[in-house]
Amino acid sequence: DAGVIQSPRHEVTEMGQEVTLRCKPISGHNSLFWYRQTMMRGLELLIYFNNNVPIDDSGMPEDRFSAKMPNASFSTLKIQPSEPRDSAVYFCASSFLTGSYEQYFGPGTRLTVT
Amino acid sequence: DQQVKQNSPSLSVQEGRISILNCDYTNSMFDYFLWYKKYPAEGPTFLISISSIKDKNEDGRFTVFLNKSAKHLSLHIVPSQPGDSAVYFCAATGTASKLTFGTGTRLQVTL
Numbered sequence: 001d002a003g004v005i006q007s008p009r010h011e012v013t014e015m016g017q018e019v020t021l022r023c024k025p026i027s028g029h030n031s032l033f034w035y036r037q038t039m040m041r042g043l044e045l046l047i048y049f050n051n052n053v054p055i056d057d058s059g060m061p062e063d064r065f066s067a068k069m070p071n072a073s074f075s076t077l078k079i080q081p082s083e084p085r086d087s088a089v090y091f092c093a094s095s096f097l098t099g100s101y102e103q104y105f106g107p108g109t110r111l112t113v114t
Numbered sequence: 115d116q117q118v119k120q121n122s123p124s125l126s127v128q129e130g131r132i133s134i135l136n137c138d139y140t141n142s143m144f145d146y147f148l149w150y151k152k153y154p155a156e157g158p159t160f161l162i163s164i165s166s167i168k169d170k171n172e173d174g175r176f177t178v179f180l181n182k183s184a185k186h187l188s189l190h191i192v193p194s195q196p197g198d199s200a201v202y203f204c205a206a207t208g209t210a211s212k213l214t215f216g217t218g219t220r221l222q223v224t225l
Contacts (some may be wrong), residue, residue: 004157031211042120042217043158043203057211089159101146102208105157 002026004106006092012112018080021109024073025094033103034067034077035091043091049075050097082113117141118206120216127223131192135219137204144206148213149178152201159161161202162189170185194223 005024006027013019025032033048057067064083069075079086088105089110093103118137127133130160145166150158151152164171164178164187171178177190191198 033211033213035215040217041116043205043215044213045214048211050211093157095211097211099210101148101163101213102160103213105150105159107155107157 004092004094004104006090006106006109008109009107010110010112012079012114013082014114015083016081017113018078019082019086019111019113021077021090021092021111023075023077023106025075025092026104027073027092028096029104030072030097031095031103032069032075033093033095034075035093035105037089037091037108044079079111082111084113087111087113116217117144118204118214118216120202120204120219122219123217123221124220125220127194127207129196129223129225130193133189133194133198133221133223135189135191135204135221137189138185139187139209139217141206141214142185143208144188144214146207147178147180147187148205148207149176149180150205150215151198152203152218158203169188189222191221194221196225199223 007022034046046059047067052069067077089108091108093105095103148163149161151161152158180187201218201220203218205213
């Protein structure tokens, strides 16, 4: 079975450019999470969706960040405009809405903003 | 404001010995706790969990202990193996879905 798929795996961009990260959750999972990992703050939850509906976006750092989930098999995290401090590894995870707290993570996208 | 804290950024243990990774939390509403393991260039993978109604959960070489009064949990790995070398994240939740993670502890198991 395919796990959570993220693309691209690596992204290098210049400050001010738009960045779009993509995620395909595990088929049948109905919750999707976007995390950011940094050395200082560890794994931070940015936003999560239940049944394609955003439930909690309190972790989104600022208006430059936006996330969408147009259907059950696809989500995007967009940063516009990007800044050097956005450099981090971004993870997508999915899970079942009920029955388990266990989340399954994708391999991550390493973003570098120069 | 870290609600889940892993105060040891790194730990080195000899192969065959016990590894003990610690985690503290501040939110009394947390009632379920998980440990994840992360290898370089991979996403975190679930390792073991414990509900607040228990104080111990064991799975093979891995045991998690929960001390609710101290708001402290620990992960014991015994015996430690070189393949256990990874970053370990503690996570907690008090509501469906949302996990709060610590900053991680890098475990190095030496030969």
